[in-house]
Amino acid sequence: MFRWRKILFDTRPKTERKDFFDREREIEELKDVIRHKDFAAVLGIRRIGKTSLVKVTLNELPDYATLTLNLGRLGSKKSYPMETFSKLFLEGAAEFLRKYTFAGKVSKIIANRLGVNPEDILELNWLKISVKLREFKTEDVNEITRALDSIARDNKKGLVIFIDEVQNLKKVNGFDTGSFFHDVYEWCENTVIIVSGSVVGVTEEILNQVEEEKPFYGRKFFRIKLERFDETKSEEFLRRGFEEEGIKVREEIIGEAVRLFDGIPGWLALFGRSYSYSVKHSHPIDIRVVVKEAAKQVSKEFTRFLSNSNSPRRYAEIILSLSRLGNKGTLSEIRDVMNSLYKENIGDSRLYELLKTLVAYGFVIKTGEGKYSLPIDLPSRLGLKHSAKMWLKRMP
Ligand code: ADP
Ligand code: MG
Numbered sequence: 001m002f003r004w005r006k007i008l009f010d011t012r013p014k015t016e017r018k019d020f021f022d023r024e025r026e027i028e029e030l031k032d033v034i035r036h037k038d039f040a041a042v043l044g045i046r047r048i049g050k051t052s053l054v055k056v057t058l059n060e061l062p063d064y065a066t067l068t069l070n071l072g073r074l075g076s077k078k079s080y081p082m083e084t085f086s087k088l089f090l091e092g093a094a095e096f097l098r099k100y101t102f103a104g105k106v107s108k109i110i111a112n113r114l115g116v117n118p119e120d121i122l123e124l125n126w127l128k129i130s131v132k133l134r135e136f137k138t139e140d141v142n143e144i145t146r147a148l149d150s151i152a153r154d155n156k157k158g159l160v161i162f163i164d165e166v167q168n169l170k171k172v173n174g175f176d177t178g179s180f181f182h183d184v185y186e187w188c189e190n191t192v193i194i195v196s197g198s199v200v201g202v203t204e205e206i207l208n209q210v211e212e213e214k215p216f217y218g219r220k221f222f223r224i225k226l227e228r229f230d231e232t233k234s235e236e237f238l239r240r241g242f243e244e245e246g247i248k249v250r251e252e253i254i255g256e257a258v259r260l261f262d263g264i265p266g267w268l269a270l271f272g273r274s275y276s277y278s279v280k281h282s283h284p285i286d287i288r289v290v291v292k293e294a295a296k297q298v299s300k301e302f303t304r305f306l307s308n309s310n311s312p313r314r315y316a317e318i319i320l321s322l323s324r325l326g327n328k329g330t331l332s333e334i335r336d337v338m339n340s341l342y343k344e345n346i347g348d349s350r351l352y353e354l355l356k357t358l359v360a361y362g363f364v365i366k367t368g369e370g371k372y373s374l375p376i377d378l379p380s381r382l383g384l385k386h387s388a389k390m391w392l393k394r395m396p
Contacts, residue, residue, distance in 0.1 A: 008241035009272035013051040020056045021237050021265070023049065026224055030057045033222045034064065034160065034192050039181075041166075041207055042196040044226035045362045046301070047266025050196040053226065054162055064158040064192075065103070067096045067148060072165035074172075076304040082174030086136040087126075093144060094124050102155045106147045113140050138176040142183040149188035159191040166195035167202040177206065178213045195221075201360020228263030237268055245276040253287065260291060262377035267294055291378050298383025299390075305361060306391050313395065314354055315363075316388035317342045319374070322364065323385050328373035331355065 007019055014020040017027070030053065033040040042050045051072075058066050069092045074080060090110070097107050107118040114132040119125070145161065152159040161184070163169070169177050184191050197203025207221050229237060235258055242249045253275075261267035271290045278285040302319075306312035321337035322329055329337070335351050338344045355372055358364035363384060365373050374381050 008237065008244055009269050009276060011266070011269055011273055013055055014049075015052075015055045015059050017056050017060065020049075020052055021240065022229070022233060023053060023056075023226075026053055026226065027057050027060075029222075029224055030054070030194070031061065033224075034061065034158070034194070037158075037189075037192055039193045039221045040195070040224060041203065041221045042194065042224050042226065043200045043203060044198070045200075045264070046198045047264050048226045048228065049265050050198070050226060051164055053224075054164075054194055054196060058160060058162070061160075063156070064160045065096065065100045065148075065152050066160045066162055067145075068092050068162045068164065070164045071168035074165075074168045076308065077171070078308045079171050079173055082137070082172065083133045085169075085172045085175050086133050086141075089141055089144075090121070090129065090133075091124065093148075094122060096148065097122055100152075100155075100157075103148060103151050106144065106151055109147045110144055113143070137174075138179050141175075142180060142187075145180075145184060145191070146187050149184075149191045153190040159188065161191060161193045163193065163195045165198060166206060167197050167199040169206060170202060178210050181210045182214055199361050201356070229265065229268075230263060231258055234258045234261070234263045234268060237265065238272055241269075241272040242276065245272070245280070247276050247279050249275070249279075256287060260287070260378045261294075262375070264377055267377060267379060270294055291382065294379035295382035295386065298380050299387040300383075302363060302384050302387040303391065305363070306387065309357075311354060312391060314338075314344070314346070315358060316391040317344065318351075318354060318358060319363070319384050319388040320392070322372065322374050323381075327381065328367065328371070331370045331372070334372065 008021060010019065030040055030042070034057075042053055044050055058064060069088055071088065073088065074084065093106070093110060097103050107121045110121050111118040114121075114129060114136065116125070116128045116132060120128045149159050169175065181193065184193055195203070195207075197206075211220065235254055238249070238254050238257060257268065257271050261271060270293070271287070274290045274293070275285060275287075277283070306315060309315060317338050318334060321334050321341065324337050324341065325333055331348060331351060334355075335346060335348060338346055338351070355364060355366075359366045359372075362375070363380075365375055367373050374384060
């Protein structure tokens with residue numbers, strides 16, 4: 001059989017442990033939660049390896065079938081109708097039905113609900129499905145999930161529902177998150193839910209709400225937090241990756257990359273990939289080009305955040321004020337810079353709220369009581385500043 005060789009510097013989520021560096025402890029933790037039929041929440045900033053962790057772990061649990069709802073695919077709008085969610089759900093369900101042929105029967109149930117043919121579901125014939133999608137409600141999602149649960153059980157498998165980037169559920173109008181989670185809890189004995197969330201603050205809000213609404217007597221969400229690699233780990237990651245690529249890299253370069261990318265695996269992989277490519281194909285190498293490419297991604301994400309927020313101007317001003325303060329400052333320092341530089345007249349409690357949101361989204365780090373800083377990695381700093389500057393320029 002053809003097998004991809006092991007490759008650490010791939011910029012897509014990993015699915016196999018051999019491509020996934022470290023995180024043994026987290027994999028074991030997640031397995032433990034799944035085996036005990038508890039629910040899990042994998043939390044951490046963007047590009048820290050959440051999707052990879054879940055995929056690698058599930059790949060090692062052949063007794064479980066997985067239904068994935070990738071909410072990261074929702075776009076940059078503020079809100080979406082239930083129909084958009086239903087579409088994602090059906091896409092996940094169709095992938096499930098194709099992958100696990102034992103579940104074929106469920107396509108009939110879905111087709112019945114929608115009034116289309118089972119083949120239309122398996123082939124995702126949107127021409128036929130779209131018109132019926134408006135009728136599709138949370139109860140339908142619940143019913144299909146129950147069917148998947150029981151058919152998985154009949155086939156001696158557990159069911160895992162993986163909701164990637166769960167904070168985006170907040171953007172969906174008409175989906176009753178609480179009802180869905182509780183339905184699974186109550187009726188799907190054989191099913192475990194795993195969620196991931198990049199916006200840790202918002203994800204916690206959702207989980208707390210679900211847990212408080214009607215406690216899951218017995219069951220709960222176990223939080224697994226993914227942290228950045230420390231310096232030693234980052235170095236090891238790069239060394240091992242370059243070794244795989246068959247490339248010799250000077251110590252200073254590794255040291256510089258470790259410093260600039262602050263232990264974020266997504267950046268390290270991107271850097272390793274670009275660097276190896278340049279060396280192999282004798283292109284000139286400049287680490288700053290990689291930083292710029294990465295910063296562009298952050299800039300896009302922050303601009304998206306700004307355009308969805310109610311006080312974009314003030315968020316942009318906070319970023320630039322922090323930058324002016326040498327990338328870190330106290331609440332009152334930020335307030336003073338904002339008020340003098342941007343002629344704002346902002347009070348402490350309002351500023352505190354705005355900072356709290358930026359922290360929840362990972363754009364600002366809270367380093368202590370009333371103390372804040374921009375993220376340490378250079379791509380984030382450059383990207384945030386660039387986006388904030390452009391925003392103020394465009395919207396004077
Ligand atoms: P997240 O879902 O948290 O945004 P991903 O799982 O998509 O993160 O990972 C982001 C990038 O970093 C991908 O290119 C992935 O291959 C890489 N990556 C993350 N963690 C690791 C790791 N432990 N070992 C190897 N590559 C990793
Ligand atoms: Mg992800």
